[in-house]
Amino acid sequence: MKRPHIPRVFLTVTLIFTSSLALASHPRSPQESSAKSKPVALTAEERLMIERAVLSDKRVREIVGEEKPRILIADPETDKAEAEAFLAGTTEKRPSRRVSVAVFNPKTSKAAHVLLSLDEIRVLEVREIKEDDVPFSREDAEDALALAKANPDVRRAVGENLERFNLLESGSDARIPFAAQALPLRSTNPRDPCSTNRCLDLIFRTEEGYLPVRAHVDLTKRTVTVESRQGREKGEHP
Amino acid sequence: MNGIRSLRNCILAIAFGLASASIAGGQVPHTTAVSLDRFFLYCPNAIMQNFPTIGPAQTTWLICWREVAGNNSIANPNGLVIGPVYFRKSPGGPFFRVLWDMRVSDYFVPYHPGNPRFYDLSYFNFKLTSVSAADCPACQGGGPSSPHVCKEVHDRGLMWKDSGGVRRGEELVLWGAIDAYNYRYIQEYTFRDDGVVMGRMGATGQNLPRSELVTHVHNALWRIDIDLDGVTNSVSRLQHLEDPNNIAGTATDTATPLATAQGMVWGARTHDALEVTNPVFKNAQSHSSGYRLMPMVTGGGLTQHYEPFTHNEFWVTPYNPGQFAAKNLPTYVAPNPSVANTDIVLWYKGSLHHQPRDEDGAYNAFGNWIGTAHVMWTGFMLMPHDLFDCSPFYKPCP
Numbered sequence: 001m002k003r004p005h006i007p008r009v010f011l012t013v014t015l016i017f018t019s020s021l022a023l024a025s026h027p028r029s030p031q032e033s034s035a036k037s038k039p040v041a042l043t044a045e046e047r048l049m050i051e052r053a054v055l056s057d058k059r060v061r062e063i064v065g066e067e068k069p070r071i072l073i074a075d076p077e078t079d080k081a082e083a084e085a086f087l088a089g090t091t092e093k094r095p096s097r098r099v100s101v102a103v104f105n106p107k108t109s110k111a112a113h114v115l116l117s118l119d120e121i122r123v124l125e126v127r128e129i130k131e132d133d134v135p136f137s138r139e140d141a142e143d144a145l146a147l148a149k150a151n152p153d154v155r156r157a158v159g160e161n162l163e164r165f166n167l168l169e170s171g172s173d174a175r176i177p178f179a180a181q182a183l184p185l186r187s188t189n190p191r192d193p194c195s196t197n198r199c200l201d202l203i204f205r206t207e208e209g210y211l212p213v214r215a216h217v218d219l220t221k222r223t224v225t226v227e228s229r230q231g232r233e234k235g236e237h238p
Numbered sequence: 239m240n241g242i243r244s245l246r247n248c249i250l251a252i253a254f255g256l257a258s259a260s261i262a263g264g265q266v267p268h269t270t271a272v273s274l275d276r277f278f279l280y281c282p283n284a285i286m287q288n289f290p291t292i293g294p295a296q297t298t299w300l301i302c303w304r305e306v307a308g309n310n311s312i313a314n315p316n317g318l319v320i321g322p323v324y325f326r327k328s329p330g331g332p333f334f335r336v337l338w339d340m341r342v343s344d345y346f347v348p349y350h351p352g353n354p355r356f357y358d359l360s361y362f363n364f365k366l367t368s369v370s371a372a373d374c375p376a377c378q379g380g381g382p383s384s385p386h387v388c389k390e391v392h393d394r395g396l397m398w399k400d401s402g403g404v405r406r407g408e409e410l411v412l413w414g415a416i417d418a419y420n421y422r423y424i425q426e427y428t429f430r431d432d433g434v435v436m437g438r439m440g441a442t443g444q445n446l447p448r449s450e451l452v453t454h455v456h457n458a459l460w461r462i463d464i465d466l467d468g469v470t471n472s473v474s475r476l477q478h479l480e481d482p483n484n485i486a487g488t489a490t491d492t493a494t495p496l497a498t499a500q501g502m503v504w505g506a507r508t509h510d511a512l513e514v515t516n517p518v519f520k521n522a523q524s525h526s527s528g529y530r531l532m533p534m535v536t537g538g539g540l541t542q543h544y545e546p547f548t549h550n551e552f553w554v555t556p557y558n559p560g561q562f563a564a565k566n567l568p569t570y571v572a573p574n575p576s577v578a579n580t581d582i583v584l585w586y587k588g589s590l591h592h593q594p595r596d597e598d599g600a601y602n603a604f605g606n607w608i609g610t611a612h613v614m615w616t617g618f619m620l621m622p623h624d625l626f627d628c629s630p631f632y633k634p635c636p
């Protein structure tokens with residue numbers, strides 16, 4: 001076996017070294033870099049475990065009551081300080097993930113915020129929150145649609161197809177022919193019940209577009225009114 | 239022979255070590271290091287983008303993005319979330335952090351009659367809608383990065399033009415669109431070759447059924463967790479002061495350091511901006527490097543409404559992992575927490591005044607609204623100030 005010459009060794013080293021520096025100045029292409037994509041959303045199993053942990057916590061029940069509440073789970077967030085350390089390479093430990101959960105009892109209007117460690121499925125913090133800090137859920141929208149379907153004014157405005165309307169989730173690509181959609185709202189007027197109550201407007205989309213109807217639903221009072229058309233306001237440009 | 243092999247391995251190890259250190263940016267003190275391997279491990283959607291896109295790289299962005307699509311958009315707002323983001327201002331230099339988490343906190347839409355008043359992101363957990371080759375075409379440097387997020391890399395127009403020549407710039411744009419049912423809100427984030435970051439809201443879609451002709455305002459409220467080379471940051475309010483009755487025609491610029499969390503009104507005539515700095519982050523000229531938050535206002539005004547969180551365009555709060563709701567900003571600043579030499583979060587409200595026009599649509603014979611409102615834009619810019627020693631896109635630094 002022929003012994004390698006030193007110059008050749010240095011040539012090899014130089015080549016590798018310059019290649020390494022070139023890598024630093026011309027990194028992987030964006031296409032290569034962004035190729036991997038792991039889901040960051042919760043799995044169904046994780047959701048179930050979170051729900052169990054929340055429902056079994058005594059502090060939560062003390063706030064919202066013993067009835068089965070609505071549970072709204074946010075996407076997980078990583079601990080910032082731990083993530084910084086991981087990114088800097090000063091720790092091997094993956095940053096822990098935490099989840100915010102809103103727990104709401106629509107009958108009592110009582111709500112709790114729960115912070116959980118997702119890695120341990122352990123409740124870290126429980127505190128009472130205002131109803132204002134609870135987003136609307138699919139159940140709220142279903143409730144509103146059921147109230148609207150039972151309302152004769154909505155039936156008159158929407159017509160005989162009212163029963164065929166179903167809720168369409170935001171972000172869904174489904175092309176359902178009769179889609180009902182819920183828009184949450186708040187009022188600033190203290191005389192308006194929606195300044196304190198949970199209110200939604202329902203709109204109705206068919207394959208021809210939106211119907212000229214908006215059903216205003218007060219979920220707290222359980223009332224429905226059909227919005228009349230609002231035109232251009234006085235004093236505005238035509 | 240073994241000795242030579244050992245020597246070769248040793249030299250190789252040193253060579254690789256030097257190259258890795260260069261990549262990781264461990265050579266410069268006071269810089270929050272990032273390991274590229276760790277970055278790609280941490281971030282499911284990582285982008286490394288060199289500029290210019292052709293020829294040797296001069297600047298590089300390292301961008302992490304993700305889609306948040308949970309069921310508690312008040313605690314953790316849904317949509318396209320950007321961060322962490324690192325920037326490298328020269329090929330051999332280190333990456334430094336610019337952003338930890340940048341996103342829209344909410345869209346607030348009050349109608350002129352006083353109601354309805356919609357919270358078009360937080361209250362109903364709206365999510366991103368799909369993108370396709372039709373809205374993210376390859377001919378514009380685009381390609382879907384996921385079913386809901388488009389990435390475009392393209393020319394951005396003139397970078398500079400003087401007596402000696404001209405140069406065009408480039409940018410990377412990430413965007414997705416929130417499906418707020420009859421409306422779509424485009425969440426767009428731009429990373430330019432010169433270190434500028436921009437965030438914009440585009441509002442488009444079908445006017446609200448039964449209120450198609452009613453004027454309303456689309457307010458976007460961004461939460462920008464800025465980390466300039468780490469988390470020890472401070473912020474100053476910048477203003478240009480000039481009296482139009484002053485015959486001397488003089489003007490002054492002021493920089494007022496902010497000690498506590500607060501909200502501030504943006505003044506159209508005073509070029510109001512917020513500047514974020516890090517006490518140990520300086521360029522080679524020993525100038526403190528900063529990033530300035532500047533509004534990109536469309537239509538000449540930023541509206542205020544009854545709700546206290548709309549009374550200011552700028553807000554500054556200390557970082558708190560539990561504070562994501564723009565509607566609660568007055569509560570966040572009420573205890574007057576310190577924002578000096580700490581981890582800070584900037585908030586910005588941009589407004590679009592939407593006075594319906596015939597171009598939005600018209601009623602057909604059955605009273606149905608036919609038409610869609612074309613995109614209107616508003617947003618903000620994060621512009622570097624004394625970040626570079628001089629522009630890397632002109633002649634070499636003197």
